[in-house]
Amino acid sequence: MKNIIVIGGGAAGMMAAISAASAGLETGREVSVKILEKNEKLGKKVFITGKGRCNLTNGIPMEDFFDKVISNKKFLYGAFASFTNQDIIDLMEEEGTKVKEERGNRIFPVSDHSSDVIGALKRRLNKLGVEICNHTCVKEIVTLPYDSPDAKGPCQKVAGVILEDGRKLSCDSLILATGGKSYPVTGSSGDGYRFAKKLGIELVDTYPALVPITVKEEDAKDLQGLALKNVELKLSLLKAGGKEKILYENRGEMLFAHFGLTGPLVLSASSYVAKEFSRDHRDLKISLDLKPALSFEQLDKRLLREFEENQNRNFSNSLDRLLPKTMIPFLIERSGLSPYKKVNLITKEEREGFVDLMKNLCFSVSGLRGFNEAIITQGGIKVKEVNPKTMEVKKVKDLYVAGEVLDLDAVTGGFNLQIAWSTGYVAGRSALLSDQEESGLDE
Numbered sequence: 001m002k003n004i005i006v007i008g009g010g011a012a013g014m015m016a017a018i019s020a021a022s023a024g025l026e027t028g029r030e031v032s033v034k035i036l037e038k039n040e041k042l043g044k045k046v047f048i049t050g051k052g053r054c055n056l057t058n059g060i061p062m063e064d065f066f067d068k069v070i071s072n073k074k075f076l077y078g079a080f081a082s083f084t085n086q087d088i089i090d091l092m093e094e095e096g097t098k099v100k101e102e103r104g105n106r107i108f109p110v111s112d113h114s115s116d117v118i119g120a121l122k123r124r125l126n127k128l129g130v131e132i133c134n135h136t137c138v139k140e141i142v143t144l145p146y147d148s149p150d151a152k153g154p155c156q157k158v159a160g161v162i163l164e165d166g167r168k169l170s171c172d173s174l175i176l177a178t179g180g181k182s183y184p185v186t187g188s189s190g191d192g193y194r195f196a197k198k199l200g201i202e203l204v205d206t207y208p209a210l211v212p213i214t215v216k217e218e219d220a221k222d223l224q225g226l227a228l229k230n231v232e233l234k235l236s237l238l239k240a241g242g243k244e245k246i247l248y249e250n251r252g253e254m255l256f257a258h259f260g261l262t263g264p265l266v267l268s269a270s271s272y273v274a275k276e277f278s279r280d281h282r283d284l285k286i287s288l289d290l291k292p293a294l295s296f297e298q299l300d301k302r303l304l305r306e307f308e309e310n311q312n313r314n315f316s317n318s319l320d321r322l323l324p325k326t327m328i329p330f331l332i333e334r335s336g337l338s339p340y341k342k343v344n345l346i347t348k349e350e351r352e353g354f355v356d357l358m359k360n361l362c363f364s365v366s367g368l369r370g371f372n373e374a375i376i377t378q379g380g381i382k383v384k385e386v387n388p389k390t391m392e393v394k395k396v397k398d399l400y401v402a403g404e405v406l407d408l409d410a411v412t413g414g415f416n417l418q419i420a421w422s423t424g425y426v427a428g429r430s431a432l433l434s435d436q437e438e439s440g441l442d443e
């Protein structure tokens with residue numbers, strides 16, 4: 001009987017347990033699979049995903065998923081091929097949770113309840129006889145010295161775990177699926193990084209990602225609460241000699257907050273901010289095009305038309321049809337023009353300067369909001385430490401990793417959960433199918 005323990009009952013851990021137990025059934029190998037979850041229930045983070053609706057994957061072809069991965073896309077070639085978006089959809093539907101596709105090919109349960117995604121996974125876990133141990137927090141991973149036949153191979157192997165309450169559990173294979181550091185209230189508080197560090201596994205510094213961005217300009221506060229649709233956001237790195245490198249560019253929705261910027265466009269841009277911060281590049285600029293559907297010349301003509309129709313009015317009273325109300329005093333302030341200036345006195349240069357402001361409204365990035373607000377953690381266990389075909393840690397025999405604890409992250413759209421499903425699937429299957437050996441840890 002092969003004894004497999006999974007640490008963490010989140011998306012990756014549940015999938016790893018399902019995969020290990022299914023592989024046992026498929027191959028006729030006897031297996032006992034146990035999930036150790038510190039919370040009172042499984043999938044606390046999955047429950048809050050997609051604003052409680054769980055965007056569980058995306059409907060685009062699997063080969064297009066790689067463009068959506070920010071960190072270490074090549075590492076995922078095997079995992080994405082082994083367990084695809086269709087595989088998780090099939091699992092859901094086989095367990096009675098129908099799914100639907102929405103804008104941006106995002107897949108949700110038809111019910112709009114993330115609990116139905118967790119329900120489907122739990123039903124599968126129960127059918128496969130996986131033992132679920134809630135309220136069970138792992139304190140330490142125990143390893144034993146190992147004499148690898150390969151000189152470059154691991155010199156330690158997994159023996160088991162020690163729990164917070166002092167109990168010791170032995171196992172033949174261990175799957176580490178403790179998640180990242182974001183939204184720590186859901187249980188993902190970075191324990192996996194501590195375990196890894198203690199075992200000599202290299203880590204990449206962690207940063208909050210898919211998170212609101214703070215800006216240096218104090219005047220951004222004046223726009224607090226303003227939501228913009230159909231704007232274009234460009235994130236650039238300012239280089240020596242006044243050169244700029246564009247890191248991210250997209251159209252969509254965003255929102256101003258007391259600290260800076262948030263909303264879908266901004267969250268996506270934040271992943272690229274985190275990447276630059278990890279390289280110690282901090283000179284980053286966000287520029288907003290408030291009218292991306294119009295060229296500079298078209299917008300200038302449009303503004304001119306407004307001016308012609310409002311010739312004798314104050315500048316501040318001439319823009320109502322062009323801009324949201326709260327944006328008008330803000331832009332006028334930035335333009336340096338008087339709000340009381342009569343429209344017919346505004347020069348061509350001043351008008352063009354104002355058009356430029358609408359097409360290129362700039363903010364300097366000062367930082368990222370914290371892990372408490374981050375959808376994902378960037379950084380974590382270095383992928384070079386892990387075999388991408390099996391998810392086994394190269395330095396520790398029989399230790400597998402899956403999910404957000406790894407240095408893997410993607411943009412929004414269901415891609416992060418697919419990373420958890422795919423890596424969880426590979427880790428579970430490999431944990432069962434690798435050579436069976438008994439551990440030496442006493443109960």
Ligand SMILES: Cc1cc2nc3c(=O)[nH]c(=O)nc-3n(C[C@H](O)[C@H](O)[C@H](O)COP(=O)(O)OP(=O)(O)OC[C@H]3O[C@@H](n4cnc5c(N)ncnc54)[C@H](O)[C@@H]3O)c2cc1C
Pocket residue numbers: 007008009010011012013036037038039042043044045046048049050051054055056057136137138139177178179180182183186187188189191192374375376402403404405413414415416417418420
């Ligand atoms: C607000 C929010 C919304 C999101 N929405 C989406 C979305 O719609 N689509 C999408 O693709 N992604 C979304 N994500 C990201 C997605 O939730 C994660 O990528 C995914 O949950 C990672 O899965 P995981 O199993 O690696 O980690 P987690 O889901 O974090 O699971 C880790 C588990 O390990 C447990 N654990 C940790 N340490 C220990 C320990 N020492 N002992 C025992 N148990 C332990 C934790 O309690 C936790 O249950 C969202 C994230 C957030 C925060």
